[in-house]
Amino acid sequence: MSEKLQTLIIEDEELARNLLRSYLKDHPDIEIIGECENGFDGVKAINDKKPDLVFLDIQMPKITGFEMIELLDHKPQIIFTTAYDQYALKAFELNAVDYLLKPFSKERMQKAIEKVIHHIEHAETNIEKLEELSNFRPGESFIDRVVVKDRHKIHIITVDKIRYIESLDDYVMIYTQDGRHMKQKTMKYFETYLDPKNFIRIHRSFIVQVDNIAEIQQYEKESYVVILKDKDKTKLKVSKTGYKKIKEVLHF
Amino acid sequence: MKHPLTNNYRLLLSYVLFWGVISIINIVLQVFWYSVPLTYSLLDTFTNYVLYPLLGSSIWYSIRYNSLEEVTVGRLIMFHFIAASILCAIWVYISFAIYKPFIKEENSFLQNGLPSKIFAGYIMYAIYLIFFYAVNYYESLKEKIKKESEYKTLIREAELQALKSQINPHFLFNSLNSISSLTVSNPEKAQEMVINLSTFMRYSLTHGEKEMVTFERELENIKLYLGIEKVRFGKKLNAEFEIDAHCLEAEIPNMILQPLYENAIKYGVYETTDQVTIKTVCQCDGTILRITLVNDYDASTLKRKGEGIGLRNIRKRMQIIYNQPDLVKITDNKTSFEVQLIIPQKQPIS
Numbered sequence: 001m002s003e004k005l006q007t008l009i010i011e012d013e014e015l016a017r018n019l020l021r022s023y024l025k026d027h028p029d030i031e032i033i034g035e036c037e038n039g040f041d042g043v044k045a046i047n048d049k050k051p052d053l054v055f056l057d058i059q060m061p062k063i064t065g066f067e068m069i070e071l072l073d074h075k076p077q078i079i080f081t082t083a084y085d086q087y088a089l090k091a092f093e094l095n096a097v098d099y100l101l102k103p104f105s106k107e108r109m110q111k112a113i114e115k116v117i118h119h120i121e122h123a124e125t126n127i128e129k130l131e132e133l134s135n136f137r138p139g140e141s142f143i144d145r146v147v148v149k150d151r152h153k154i155h156i157i158t159v160d161k162i163r164y165i166e167s168l169d170d171y172v173m174i175y176t177q178d179g180r181h182m183k184q185k186t187m188k189y190f191e192t193y194l195d196p197k198n199f200i201r202i203h204r205s206f207i208v209q210v211d212n213i214a215e216i217q218q219y220e221k222e223s224y225v226v227i228l229k230d231k232d233k234t235k236l237k238v239s240k241t242g243y244k245k246i247k248e249v250l251h252f
Numbered sequence: 253m254k255h256p257l258t259n260n261y262r263l264l265l266s267y268v269l270f271w272g273v274i275s276i277i278n279i280v281l282q283v284f285w286y287s288v289p290l291t292y293s294l295l296d297t298f299t300n301y302v303l304y305p306l307l308g309s310s311i312w313y314s315i316r317y318n319s320l321e322e323v324t325v326g327r328l329i330m331f332h333f334i335a336a337s338i339l340c341a342i343w344v345y346i347s348f349a350i351y352k353p354f355i356k357e358e359n360s361f362l363q364n365g366l367p368s369k370i371f372a373g374y375i376m377y378a379i380y381l382i383f384f385y386a387v388n389y390y391e392s393l394k395e396k397i398k399k400e401s402e403y404k405t406l407i408r409e410a411e412l413q414a415l416k417s418q419i420n421p422h423f424l425f426n427s428l429n430s431i432s433s434l435t436v437s438n439p440e441k442a443q444e445m446v447i448n449l450s451t452f453m454r455y456s457l458t459h460g461e462k463e464m465v466t467f468e469r470e471l472e473n474i475k476l477y478l479g480i481e482k483v484r485f486g487k488k489l490n491a492e493f494e495i496d497a498h499c500l501e502a503e504i505p506n507m508i509l510q511p512l513y514e515n516a517i518k519y520g521v522y523e524t525t526d527q528v529t530i531k532t533v534c535q536c537d538g539t540i541l542r543i544t545l546v547n548d549y550d551a552s553t554l555k556r557k558g559e560g561i562g563l564r565n566i567r568k569r570m571q572i573i574y575n576q577p578d579l580v581k582i583t584d585n586k587t588s589f590e591v592q593l594i595i596p597q598k599q600p601i602s
Contacts, residue, residue: 013426013484019433038525059422061525083425102429156552 004031005116008051010042010068011035011081012060016102020055020081023106029117039063040154043071050074053116055100058082063156067147069134070184071154077116078130079109092133135189142195146174148181155181159198163228164236165190165207200249202226202242210249255312256387263387267305275301295354296365299347304376307343311335311380315388332381340373408572419456420514423481430484445483452476456507463573467534467541468500474509478530481517489521490529499536504595505573509543511562512591516547519589524550541595548588563591570595 007030011017017035024030033049036042039060046054046068054076058065065080066088080099082088092099098112146157157176166173167187174181191201201207214229216238224238226246238246257264275297282288282296314335318328347369355363427449434442455473471493478491513530520528533544563582570579574596583590 013430014486015430015433015437015484016426018437019429022433022436059522061523083429084421102425103432158552 005029005052005113005120006031006033006049007053007055008033008042008045008049008076009035009055010039010045010060010065011055011057012037013057016057016081019103020109023109027110027113029113039065039068043068043149043154044152046076047073051076052120053077053079053113055079055081058085058088063147063154066134069130071147071149075130077119079112079116143193146183148174148183150181157181159194160209162194162199162209163212163230164209164234167205197249200242200245202246203237203239206236206242208236213246213250216243216246255309256384256391257309257312267309271301271305291354295351299343299350300369300372303346304343304373307339308376308380311339311377312384315381315384320385332377336374336377339377340370343373344369419453423514426484427480434483441483445480448476448480452480456510463505464503465506466500467502467504470504470506470509471495471500473507474513474532477510477513481521485517485521488525488527489517490527492529492531493534494532495534496536498601499534499541502536502541502595502597502601504541504543505569508566508569508593509545511566512545512593515560515562515591516545516589520547520549524548526550536597536601539597539600541597541601543593543595544590545592546588546590551586566593 007024009017009020009024009032011020017037021032021035024032030053033051034045036045039062042054042056042060043063045051056065056068056078058080059082063071069075069078080088080092081102081104082099083102089099098115100109100112142159144159146159146162148155148157157174161176161178163175163177165187166175168182171182171184172187172190174183187201187205187207190199190207194207198210199207200210208226208228212228212230214227214233216224216226219225219237222240224243225235226238228234228236257267278297278301279290279293282293283290288296314332318331320328323331344366348366427445431442431445431449434445452473455476475491478489482489482491516528516530520530528548530545530547533546535542563580567580570593571577576596579594579596581592581594583592
């Protein structure tokens with residue numbers, strides 16, 4: 001390779017960073033351009049510095065390595081590192097993304113780098129694989145937070161703060177007590193990963209948090225609207241199947 | 253199941269005694285009240301109360317292979333009627349074979365008894381039937397209770413085994429990674445950490461043999477655990493202890509504390525970038541040891557979903573060991589999380 005790979009290390013533990021740095025120090029193809037201790041800094045560094053390669057830890061404070069992927073404008077080559085996470089491993093194997101299991105040897109790491117170089121030389125990107133990985137959720141459980149980015153700030157929204165979600169073509173708008181946030185995800189995604197005991201898809205375009213429903217009004221014959229508990233008394237349309245679902249969850 | 257009379261010495265003795273007493277009463281009554289000649293009375297008594305009980309003990313086998321639950325009522329009645337008839341025939345035949353040399357023209361006592369003897373044979377069969385069914389029922393009930401209590405002990409042991417904290421693989425592999433890093437930068441520290449990790453692992457692997465340990469021993473292990481985690485997390489992890497010295501002698505279930513610290517690290521230290529303090533306060537009061545663990549956590553990034561599996565396991569384990577509810581108390585202050593364990597003591601702490 002003519003030019004060295006601009007490489008970023010994102011890892012919360014100092015000793016783990018030290019080890020990676022010492023492994024990479026005399027690698028002919030690598031130039032370390034930065035290190036980050038958490039996911040927030042990581043997203044910012046990737047978007048600003050646009051590295052070629054990122055060593056990304058999955059378990060990190062604030063936001064996880066997977067959640068980070070959703071927030072990237074620039075998608076670099078990523079080598080994931082993890083100590084033990086059976087769900088993550090499954091996701092990697094499904095998507096054939098390279099990963100390193102801690103503790104790993106220098107030789108193993110070198111192989112991963114060779115693979116990345118091969119990808120770059122053949123102009124293969126793993127963006128699609130990354131997209132799929134970002135849809136990955138640990139275990140069979142429901143999500144308990146959503147990460148979003150407005151301009152330059154990252155917000156973590158715990159699901160109890162979500163009032164409702166509206167579909168906007170390829171995006172969704174998430175309405176919380178404090179405002180609204182756009183996110184590039186499908187309604188199907190939220191319908192699947194939000195606990196259906198708390199969130200109901202009342203319409204093709206709306207998912208509503210159950211506790212946030214103030215009343216349900218008949219609007220026309222066989223059509224209903226829900227009125228939300230907020231000062232604007234937001235009204236949302238309810239479809240026929242949506243009405244059935246509300247009935248099921250609220251038992252009336 | 254073996255025959256209850258050969259299997260149970262006391263039952264056999266009672267059986268012999270019972271029929272012995274009945275025989276004596278019969279002879280006394282016949283000879284002194286009805287003036288039956290002694291020879292006849294002895295013959296009658298022998299066939300009725302010695303021969304029949306001997307033959308009748310075989311009725312056991314007829315009920316063993318005709319369980320009340322498995323056979324229809326019709327078949328059961330049919331079977332026992334045939335069995336009773338065969339037994340009766342054998343019994344009457346042997347009885348009269350014995351009588352034969354003694355039967356005389358002038359005394360028809362023995363011959364006259366024939367119809368009532370056949371009738372008595374069926375009645376006795378029915379009584380034996382009830383007796384053996386009762387014995388059988390009692391024996392299988394006893395066996396069932398014994399098996400059940402064995403199962404219960406087994407289940408309890410298995411449950412306790414499962415509830416005891418297992419070393420979290422995440423912890424193990426991350427620690428090994430730290431060691432791997434230290435071998436390059438600080439070999440002495442790496443060696444120290446290997447030793448600490450080994451000591452901690454040994455404690456948690458061998459703890460199954462002994463259920464209870466002193467609080468002091470458990471605390472040492474916790475400090476070892478926190479020491480290992482401190483190598484990983486550095487300044488981010490801050491542990492404080494406020495322990496009354498005389499509490500150290502108290503007895504507590506081993507490895508009951510470690511999952512609490514593991515939780516505190518998982519939800520407190522792991523999820524923030526700031527320093528997190530895990531504070532342990534311990535008081536003892538008579539026969540109660542009270543351990544309180546408080547850690548800060550960042551509620552903005554984490555929605556705590558009540559009790560995790562770690563806390564549930566501790567609650568269950570405490571319940572099994574002490575058979576008392578409410579020994580684990582949890583308080584969520586939204587910025588800090590508090591768990592209190594109340595550990596009853598057999599002896600008051602001085």
